[in-house]
Amino acid sequence: MANGVMTQTQYIPYLAEKGLKSWILTTDHKRIGILYLITISFFFMIAGLTALGMRYELMTPELDFFRTATEYNIAFTLHGSLMVFFFIVPGIAASFGNFLIPLMIGARDVAFPRINLLSFWIYLVGTAILLSALAQPADTGWTFYTPYSIQTGTKVIMITLGVFVLGFSSILTGMNFIVTIHKLRAPGMTWSRLPLFIWASYATAILQLLATPVVGITLLLLIAERAFDIGFFDPAKGGDPILFQNFFWFYSHPAVYIMVIPAFGIISEIIPVFARKPIFGYKAIAYSSFAIAIISFFVWLHHMFVSGISETAAAIFSFLTMLVAIPTAVKVFNWTATLYKGSIDFHSSMLYALSFIVLFTVGGLTGVYLGALAVDVHLHDTYFIVAHMHYVMIGGTVMGFFGALHFWYQKWFGKVFNELIAKIAWFLIFVGFNVTFFPQFFMGFQGMPRRYATYPEEYISYHALSTYGSWILGLGILIMTVNLLIPLWKKGRPESSNPYGSLSLEWQVPSPPPHENFDEIPTVTDWTYAYGKK
Amino acid sequence: MSTWIPESASNLAASVDNITLFVTIVSVFFFVLISAVLVGFSIKYRRKSEDQETAYITHNSVIETIWTIIPTILLMVIFAWGWIAFKELRNPPAEAIEVNVIAKQWLWEFEYFTGKKSLNELFVQQNKPVRLIMRSDDVIHSFFVPQFRVKQDILPGSYQQLWFTPTKVGTFDLLCAEYCGSGHSQMLAKVNVLSPEAFTRWEKGDELEDGASVAAISLSPAERGKELHSQRGCLACHSIDGKEVIGPTFKNLYGKTEKLADGSSVLVDENYIRESIYEPQAKMVEGYPPTMPSFKGILSEDEVTALVEYIKTLK
Numbered sequence: 001m002a003n004g005v006m007t008q009t010q011y012i013p014y015l016a017e018k019g020l021k022s023w024i025l026t027t028d029h030k031r032i033g034i035l036y037l038i039t040i041s042f043f044f045m046i047a048g049l050t051a052l053g054m055r056y057e058l059m060t061p062e063l064d065f066f067r068t069a070t071e072y073n074i075a076f077t078l079h080g081s082l083m084v085f086f087f088i089v090p091g092i093a094a095s096f097g098n099f100l101i102p103l104m105i106g107a108r109d110v111a112f113p114r115i116n117l118l119s120f121w122i123y124l125v126g127t128a129i130l131l132s133a134l135a136q137p138a139d140t141g142w143t144f145y146t147p148y149s150i151q152t153g154t155k156v157i158m159i160t161l162g163v164f165v166l167g168f169s170s171i172l173t174g175m176n177f178i179v180t181i182h183k184l185r186a187p188g189m190t191w192s193r194l195p196l197f198i199w200a201s202y203a204t205a206i207l208q209l210l211a212t213p214v215v216g217i218t219l220l221l222l223i224a225e226r227a228f229d230i231g232f233f234d235p236a237k238g239g240d241p242i243l244f245q246n247f248f249w250f251y252s253h254p255a256v257y258i259m260v261i262p263a264f265g266i267i268s269e270i271i272p273v274f275a276r277k278p279i280f281g282y283k284a285i286a287y288s289s290f291a292i293a294i295i296s297f298f299v300w301l302h303h304m305f306v307s308g309i310s311e312t313a314a315a316i317f318s319f320l321t322m323l324v325a326i327p328t329a330v331k332v333f334n335w336t337a338t339l340y341k342g343s344i345d346f347h348s349s350m351l352y353a354l355s356f357i358v359l360f361t362v363g364g365l366t367g368v369y370l371g372a373l374a375v376d377v378h379l380h381d382t383y384f385i386v387a388h389m390h391y392v393m394i395g396g397t398v399m400g401f402f403g404a405l406h407f408w409y410q411k412w413f414g415k416v417f418n419e420l421i422a423k424i425a426w427f428l429i430f431v432g433f434n435v436t437f438f439p440q441f442f443m444g445f446q447g448m449p450r451r452y453a454t455y456p457e458e459y460i461s462y463h464a465l466s467t468y469g470s471w472i473l474g475l476g477i478l479i480m481t482v483n484l485l486i487p488l489w490k491k492g493r494p495e496s497s498n499p500y501g502s503l504s505l506e507w508q509v510p511s512p513p514p515h516e517n518f519d520e521i522p523t524v525t526d527w528t529y530a531y532g533k534k
Numbered sequence: 535m536s537t538w539i540p541e542s543a544s545n546l547a548a549s550v551d552n553i554t555l556f557v558t559i560v561s562v563f564f565f566v567l568i569s570a571v572l573v574g575f576s577i578k579y580r581r582k583s584e585d586q587e588t589a590y591i592t593h594n595s596v597i598e599t600i601w602t603i604i605p606t607i608l609l610m611v612i613f614a615w616g617w618i619a620f621k622e623l624r625n626p627p628a629e630a631i632e633v634n635v636i637a638k639q640w641l642w643e644f645e646y647f648t649g650k651k652s653l654n655e656l657f658v659q660q661n662k663p664v665r666l667i668m669r670s671d672d673v674i675h676s677f678f679v680p681q682f683r684v685k686q687d688i689l690p691g692s693y694q695q696l697w698f699t700p701t702k703v704g705t706f707d708l709l710c711a712e713y714c715g716s717g718h719s720q721m722l723a724k725v726n727v728l729s730p731e732a733f734t735r736w737e738k739g740d741e742l743e744d745g746a747s748v749a750a751i752s753l754s755p756a757e758r759g760k761e762l763h764s765q766r767g768c769l770a771c772h773s774i775d776g777k778e779v780i781g782p783t784f785k786n787l788y789g790k791t792e793k794l795a796d797g798s799s800v801l802v803d804e805n806y807i808r809e810s811i812y813e814p815q816a817k818m819v820e821g822y823p824p825t826m827p828s829f830k831g832i833l834s835e836d837e838v839t840a841l842v843e844y845i846k847t848l849k
Contacts, residue, residue: 068779069716141713147690148673148715153823235691241674242689275579276586281593306676307687308694311624315617322609329564329605330598336568337597339575341589346580354572361568365561368609372557372616374550377623378683381676381711445538447680449711452719456707532588 013414013512027113028515030412032120033098039127040087040095047082048477050075055436055470058463061455072453073139074154080142085163086127088397089255092262093208094123094173096404097201099412101177103506104195106186106524108516111179119172126166133158141451143252146233146244150225157226160219167216170258174208177201186505188524195504195528196285200265203289207254207261207296215251218244242307249300257296260392261289263400264331267353270407271335273502274350275342278529281334288327295324305376314373321371328364332357347500348422352403355430359395363388366441381451383462384444387437394433402429405484410494414512415487422483428476435469504528543706543727544682545663545699549619551683556615560608623684626697630665633658637668637675637688638827640717641767642708648737653832654723654767656708659733663699676712679725687712700727716780720770759844762837771826774848781822788846792819807842 014030023031054075057065066072098116102109110116136155140148149156181202185194221232222244231237233244264285272279279285301309301317335357344350366388370376379385406422409415443462448455455463498507505524509517526533539551633656634645644652658664668677668688677696678685686696710721728736753761763769763784771780782792790802795818800806809816811833814826833841 063777067777069719073713073716073718139715145674145713148713151673152715235689241691276581276588278590278592280591281598283593284598306685308689308692311621314620318616318620319613322613325609326602326606330602332568333601334598336572336575339572339579341591342575342579343581343586343588344576344579346576354576357572358569361565365565368561368612369554369557372553372612374616374619374623374683375554375557376616377620377685378550378554378680380685381678442538446540447678447707447709449678449709449719451713454719456722529592532590534590 011510011514013510014515015414015512016515025117027109027117029098029102029110029113029116030513032116033095034412035120036090036098036123037095039123040091043082043086043127045481047079047087048474050079050082052470052474054079055467057453058455059467061457061460061463063454066453069453070139070154073141073451074137076451077138077141077159078134081159081163082130083393084142084255084259085166086130088259088393089170090123090166090173091259091397092266092401092404093177093201093204093258094119094169096197096266096401096408097173097177097204097262099408100197100506101180101201102184103509103513103517104198104504104528105181105184105189106505106518106522107180107184108518108521110176111183112176115172116176119169119176122172123166123169126162126164126169129158129165130162133162143248144219144222144244145248146222146225146241149222150234157223160222164216164219164223167212167219170208170212174205174212177205178209181205186521186524190524192283193524193527194286195265196268196279196282196289197262197265199286200261200268200289203293204258204261207258207293211251211254211258211297214247215255218247218251221247242304242309245304245307246300249303250297253300253303254293254296256392257292260396260400261292263356263397264289266400266404266407267335267356269504270349270353270403271338272529272531273407273500273504274345274347274353275339276344276501276531277338277340277342278531278533279334280337280340281330282527282529284330285334288330291327292324295320295327299324302371302376305373306380318371318373322368325364325368325371332361332364345500347406348419348426349403349405349407351423351426351430352399352406355426356396356399356403359391359399359433363391363395366391378447379444381449382444383440383448383450386450387440387444390437390440394437402426402480407500408506409484410499411497411506411511411513413488414493415490416492416494417483417487421479425476425480425483428472428479430476432469432472432474432476436466436473437469439463439465439469503530540680541702542681542683543700543702543704544679544684545701546619546623547681547683549622553612553615553619557612560612626665626695627663630663630697631659632665632667635666635668635677635688636671637677637710637721638671639673639715639825640710640721640770641827642721642723643832646737650737650739651832653829654765656723656725657733657736658700658725658727660700660703660727660729662730663697665695665697668694668696673714674712675710675714675721678709678711679706680709681706682725685711700725703727703729703732717767717770720767723767724765755840755843756847757844758837759840759842762833762841763844766829766833766837768841781826782819784845784848786849788848794818795820804842807845808838811838811841 014028057072138156138159139152139154140156181198224230225232231239233239233241268279268285299317299321301313302321305314370379409417439462443459448459494511497510632647636643642654644656670688670690675688676685677688682698684696684698686694688694704727706725708723708725710718773779773783774785776783776785787802791799792802793799800817812830815824818824
C-alpha cells in the first residue's frame with residue numbers, strides 16, 4: 001500500500017537516547033505513549049490488588065479480612081475510581097492512541113507535540129493529588145453519589161480534585177488527536193482508507209472533548225458543596241440529590257464508550273491481520289463507532305430507572321438505550337464475518353481478540369436486560385450490574401488492551417516475548433475471568449446487592465466460586481506481565497519489522513521505529529485492509 | 535426456574551419474569567449463534583499452510599441490512615414489553631393499603647394507618663395490595679425485596695412510592711440496595727406476609743403470636759435479646775465478636791468502665807445500657823460518632839431487658 005521502500009540512511013531508534021531528561025521532556029508521541037502505559041499499568045495493578053482483597057473478603061459472609069465495613073467500602077471506592085479514572089478512561093486512548101495514531105496515518109508526530117507532553121504532566125499532577133489522597137481515602141464509591149458524599153466523614157475532596165485535574169489531560173489529548181487526524185494524514189490516506197483504530201480514536205476524542213468538561217463541573221460543584229456547604233444537592237437547602245446523578249451520568253455514560261470504543265478499533269486491526277482478510281463491512285464499523293458515540297450522550301438516565309424519575313423519562317431513555325445496542329450488535333457480526341474464508345493464525349493477540357468478541361457479546365446482551373425497564377427494576381444495584389459492567393470493561397476493553405500489548409509489542413519496544421507463555425497466560429485469564437464474573441449474573445438474579453461488605457448466607461457458594469476465579473485471573477495477569485517485562489532487559493531485536501504481514505503503515509517502519517517515524521512521508525495508494533486482493 | 539431466579543411472591547413477579555425469560559431466550563440464541571460461528575470458522579479456516587487461499591470479501595449489503603433489522607425488531611419488542619410491565623410496577627391500585635416507610639442509617643421504620651409502628655419488620659397481609667410511601671432521613675437508600683421484583687430508591691426531601699400485592703405467606707428479606715455508608719450491608723429487614731387471620735391478630739396487638747415473633751415466646755430473655763440484636767438493626771453498628779464497626783462492640787462490654795467524651799467515666803451496667811438505648815447521646819463514650827437514633831417508643835422495656843441480658847452473655 002505504501003509507495004516505495006523507505007530509505008533508512010541513518011536508522012536511529014526512538015529509544016536510543018537514554019537518561020531521565022530524554023523521557024520527562026520528550027515530545028515524541030511513542031515515548032509519551034510509554035509514559036502513559038507505565039502509569040496506567042501501575043494503577044491497573046493497584047486497583048487489581050484491591051479487587052483481590054475485596055474478593056478475598058467476600059469468600060465468606062462475615063467480615064474477616066478487612067477490620068471494618070468502612071475499610072471494605074474504601075477498598076471498592078479505590079478499586080472503582082482507580083480503574084475508571086486512572087486506568088481505563090486514559091487507558092488505550094492515551095497509551096496506544098499516542099503510539100499508533102501518527103504511525104498509522106503516516107505522520108511524524110501528533111499535531112501539537114508539546115501540548116501532548118503537557119497532557120501527560122497534567123495527568124501526573126492528577127495522579128499525585130490522588131496518591132496524596134490515599135492516606136485518607138474516601139468511602140463513597142466511584143460514583144460519589146450525594147448526599148452521602150457530602151455527609152461522609154471520610155475525605156472526598158482530594159480524590160475528586162484528582163479526577164477533576166485528570167479531566168484536562170483527557171480534553172487536551174482528545175483535541176490533539178482530532179487535529180492530528182484531520183491535518184496530518186499522509187498523501188492518499190483518505191477517510192475511507194483510514195485504519196479503523198483511527199476512526200475509533202476519532203470518535204473517542206470527540207467524546208473526551210465534549211463530555212469530560214461536564215464531569216469536571218460536577219466534581220467542582222461537589223467540592224464546593226463539601227467545602228462551603230452551598231446546597232446544590234441538599235434538599236434541605238432547596239437542592240436536589242438527583243441533580244448530581246444526572247450530571248454524573250451525563251459524563252459517565254459517554255465515558256463508558258471512551259473506555260470501550262478504542263478497544264473496538266484494536267479488534268478491527270488485529271482480526272484482519274491474523275485472518276488475512278479485509279475487515280468485513282468497513283463502513284458499517286466506522287460509522288457505528290460514531291452512531292454509538294452520538295447516542296451515548298442520550299442514554300444516561302438508564303442508570304437511574306429506580307432513582308425516582310418520571311415514567312415518561314424512563315420510557316424515552318429505555319428506547320434510546322435499545323438504539324445503542326443496534327450498532328454494537330452490527331460490529332460483533334462484522335468481526336465474526338471477517339473470519340469467513342480466511343487463513344486464521346492464533347497468535348496470542350488474536351486469542352485476545354477472539355475472546356473479546358465472545359465476552360463482549362455477553363456484556364452487550366446482558367445490557368439488554370438492564371435496558372428493559374421492568375427487568376432493570378429487579379436487577380438494578382445487584383451483582384448482575386457488577387457482572388455486566390465487568391464483561392464490558394474486562395471482557396471488552398481489557399481484552400482489547402491485552403491484545404494490543406501482544407500485537408504491537410515488537411513494534412513498540414523492539415523486543416520479542418515468549419509466545420507459548422503468552423498463550424498459557426491468555427488461557428488462565430480467559431478461564432479466571434469467566435469463573436469470577438459469570439456466577440455474579442446468577443447472584444444478581446437471586447437479589448444479592450452490590451457494595452455489601454457482608455451478605456446473607458444463601459449467596460456463599462456463588463461468592464466463593466467468584467473468589468476462586470479471581471485467583472486464576474490474578475495468576476494469569478501476573479504471568480502475562482512477567483512474560484512481557486522480561487524481554488525488555490534482554491538484548492536483541494525482532495528478526496522482521498513486519499512479522500504478521502500487516503498492510504498498515506506502522507508495520508512498514510523498523511521495530512522500534514526511528515525518532516520521527518518516517519524518513520520520507522509515504523504516499524498511500526490503497527486501503528489498509530487489502531488482504532488477499534487480486 | 536428457581537435456580538436462577540428467586541421465588542416469586544408478589545403479583546408483579548410473573549410479568550417481570552416473562553420478559554426476563556424472553557430476553558434470556560433471545561440472548562442465549564445470539565450468544566450460541568455467535569460463539570458457534572466463531573468457533574466453526576476458527577476450526578475450518580485455521581491456517582494450514584502459509585499460502586492458503588483466502589477470499590477477498592469486503593462487505594455484503596444484503597446480509598448487513600438483515601442483521602441490522604432483526605436485532606432492531608427484537609430490541610423494540612423488548613423495549614415495549616419492558617415498558618408495559620414497568621407501568622404496572624409504577625401505578626398502584628386505588629384500594630392499596632398505605633404504609634409509611636422511613637429509611638435511615640441503618641434501619642427501617644414502618645408506620646401503619648392504625649397508628650402501629652414496627653422496626654426492621656414490615657407486616658403485610660396476603661393478597662392485599664400495599665402502597666409504601668417512603669422517605670429517607672439522611673442519605674439515599676433503596677427498598678428491595680427480590681421475591682417481589684420491586685425496587686425503589688428512597689430520597690431525603692421527597693416521598694417515593696412503591697407498591698405490590700404479596701401472594702405468599704412467609705418471611706422475605708428486605709435489602710437496602712443503594713450504598714449508604716458503613717452499615718449498608720447490615721441495613722436488612724424482614725417482610726412478614728401474614729394470612730388474613732394472623733394479620734387481624736397482629737393488628738389487635740398480639741404481636742407475640744405472629745410472624746417472626748412467634749418463636750420468641752418460648753425463648754429466654756438472653757435468647758430473645760439475640761434475636762432482637764439482629765432484627766432491630768443493632769448489628770449494623772455493634773458487633774458481638776470484638777470488631778469495632780461504628781459503635782462499641784458488645785463483646786466484654788458489660789461490667790467494663792468506659793471513658794466518656796466529657797472526660798468522666800461510667801460503669802457499663804443494666805441502667806447505663808438501658809439509658810444508651812433510649813437516650814443514646816446522654817453519655818457518649820469517647821471516640822464514637824453521635825449517630826445512634828433513640829429507640830424510645832420502638833423497643834419496649836421488655837425488649838430492652840432482653841437485650842441487656844443478651845449483652846451480659848457476650849464474654
